Amino acid sequence: MAFGLLGSSFPTTPTTTGSYAKRGLWCNNRNLTKEYSIRRSLQYNSKLHYKGIEGGSSTSDTFEKKYLINASSGESYESELKSHDELKGTLESIRNALNSFIKFTRLYAFVGVTLGALSSSLLAVDTFSDISPVLFLKGFLQYMIPVLCMHQYVMGANQLADVEIDKINKPYLPLASGDYSYTRGVIIVGLCLLSSIGLTWMVGSKPLLWTNLITAVLTSAYAFNLPLLRWKRSTILTVISSTITLLTTFNLGAFLHMKTFVLKQAAVFPRSLLLGCLVMGCFYSVISVSKDLADVEGDKALGLKTLAIRLGVKKVFWLCISLIQMAYGVAITLGALSPFLWSKIFTVLAHAIMVFVVWNHASSVDLSSKDSLQAFHMFVFKLVYVENILVLFVR
Structure with a gap:
C-alpha cells in the first residue's frame, strides 16, 4: 500500500500530443539559431573578403602585388638590357x-x-x-x-x-x-x-x-x-x-x-746629326723601295713599273738588305773614329748587333708571301725607331 502510494506520487513519461509539439518547437528554434549563426559568419567572411580587395590586405591582393612587382622588375630588367645594348x-x-x-x-x-x-x-x-x-x-x-x-x-x-x-x-x-x-x-x-x-x-x-x-x-x-x-x-x-x-x-x-x-x-751641324742623316738616308731609300714589294699585284694591274716589277721581288729585297748593311757599315766606321772611348765602344757594338739582327730577320722572310713582305717593310720602320735612339750616343 505504501509502495503503491509512493509510485503513484512520481509523474510518468509524457505521451500526450502537446508534449511532442513543445519538443519539436524547441528543436526548430535551435536549428534556426544555428542557421542564423552560419549566415552571419558567411556575411562576416564576405565582408572581410571585399574589404581585403578594397583595402589591399587579402591573400588575393598580396598575390596581385607580387605579380605587379615581378612585372615591374621584368620591365626594369628589359630596360637595363636595352640600355646595355645601346651602350x-x-x-x-x-x-x-x-x-x-x-x-x-x-x-x-x-x-x-x-x-x-x-x-x-x-x-x-x-x-x-x-x-x-x-x-x-x-x-x-x-x-x-x-x-x-x-x-x-x-x-x-x-x-x-x-x-x-x-x-x-x-x-x-x-x-x-x-x-x-x-x-x-x-x-x-x-x-x-x-x-x-x-x-x-x-x-x-x-x-x-x-x-x-x-x-x-x-x-x-x-x-x-x-x-x-x-x-x-x-x-x-x-x-x-x-x-x-x-x-x-x-x-x-x-x-x-x-x-x-x-x-x-x-x-x-754636329757629328751625330751628320751620321744620322747618312744612315737615315739609306733607311728612307729602303722604305721608299720596300713598300712596293708587297704591292706588285696591284701595281701591275694599273700599269705601274716599280723597281719590284722591273727587277723582281727577290733582287729588290736583297738590294734593300744590302743598303741597310751599308748604312750600318758607315755607322760603325764613323763610330770607330770618335774621339770619345765610350761613344766609340757603344756605337760600334750597337750597330754590330743590328747587323746580326737584320741578317737573322732577312733569312726568315718568305718572298712569296705578301704578308711576310709587308712585315719586312714594317721591320724597316722599327730599325728607324732604334737608330733614332742610337744616334744620340754618337760623339
Missing part, C-alpha cells in the same frame, strides 16, 4: 671609327715622325743648361703639331690618289674598303693641309715653314696624276722625293727649328 653599340661604333682613323693616319709613320723629330731636337741642344724643359717642350710641340697635320696630308693624299690600287693591295684601308667616302677623305686631307699651313704661319719658324712646304710640294708631285706629276711612276723620282721628304721632316727640319728658332743659335 655596347655606341662603344663598338666608337671603336670602329677609331680603328678606321688609325688605318687612315698610318699610326706607325706617326711614331716614326715623332721619334725622329725628338731625336733631332735633342741633338740641337749642346748642354741642357742652355734650355729649360718647359721651353724645350714648347718648341718641340710648335714643330710637331703642324708637322703631324702635314703628315696626315701626306698619308691621305697617297690614299686618295691610289684608291683603285689599294682595293687590290691594301683593301683594309678606309677609302679602299668603303669605310670612308672619297668626299670625306678629301675633306680630311684638305683640312689637314690648311691646318698645317695656318699653324706654321702662326709659329713663325722658317725651318718649320720650309719643311712643310717641301713636304707638301713633293708629296703632291709624287701622288697626284697631273701633267708632269705622278712621280710614283718613276722609281728614281720616287726614291728622291721620299728620301728628301723624310730627311727634311724627321731630321733636318726639327734640328734647325730647335737650334735657330727656339735656342736662337747658329746652325752648326
Whole structure:
C-alpha cells in the first residue's frame, strides 16, 4: 500500500500530443539559431573578403602585388638590357671609327715622325743648361703639331690618289674598303693641309715653314696624276722625293727649328746629326723601295713599273738588305773614329748587333708571301725607331 502510494506520487513519461509539439518547437528554434549563426559568419567572411580587395590586405591582393612587382622588375630588367645594348653599340661604333682613323693616319709613320723629330731636337741642344724643359717642350710641340697635320696630308693624299690600287693591295684601308667616302677623305686631307699651313704661319719658324712646304710640294708631285706629276711612276723620282721628304721632316727640319728658332743659335751641324742623316738616308731609300714589294699585284694591274716589277721581288729585297748593311757599315766606321772611348765602344757594338739582327730577320722572310713582305717593310720602320735612339750616343 505504501509502495503503491509512493509510485503513484512520481509523474510518468509524457505521451500526450502537446508534449511532442513543445519538443519539436524547441528543436526548430535551435536549428534556426544555428542557421542564423552560419549566415552571419558567411556575411562576416564576405565582408572581410571585399574589404581585403578594397583595402589591399587579402591573400588575393598580396598575390596581385607580387605579380605587379615581378612585372615591374621584368620591365626594369628589359630596360637595363636595352640600355646595355645601346651602350655596347655606341662603344663598338666608337671603336670602329677609331680603328678606321688609325688605318687612315698610318699610326706607325706617326711614331716614326715623332721619334725622329725628338731625336733631332735633342741633338740641337749642346748642354741642357742652355734650355729649360718647359721651353724645350714648347718648341718641340710648335714643330710637331703642324708637322703631324702635314703628315696626315701626306698619308691621305697617297690614299686618295691610289684608291683603285689599294682595293687590290691594301683593301683594309678606309677609302679602299668603303669605310670612308672619297668626299670625306678629301675633306680630311684638305683640312689637314690648311691646318698645317695656318699653324706654321702662326709659329713663325722658317725651318718649320720650309719643311712643310717641301713636304707638301713633293708629296703632291709624287701622288697626284697631273701633267708632269705622278712621280710614283718613276722609281728614281720616287726614291728622291721620299728620301728628301723624310730627311727634311724627321731630321733636318726639327734640328734647325730647335737650334735657330727656339735656342736662337747658329746652325752648326754636329757629328751625330751628320751620321744620322747618312744612315737615315739609306733607311728612307729602303722604305721608299720596300713598300712596293708587297704591292706588285696591284701595281701591275694599273700599269705601274716599280723597281719590284722591273727587277723582281727577290733582287729588290736583297738590294734593300744590302743598303741597310751599308748604312750600318758607315755607322760603325764613323763610330770607330770618335774621339770619345765610350761613344766609340757603344756605337760600334750597337750597330754590330743590328747587323746580326737584320741578317737573322732577312733569312726568315718568305718572298712569296705578301704578308711576310709587308712585315719586312714594317721591320724597316722599327730599325728607324732604334737608330733614332742610337744616334744620340754618337760623339
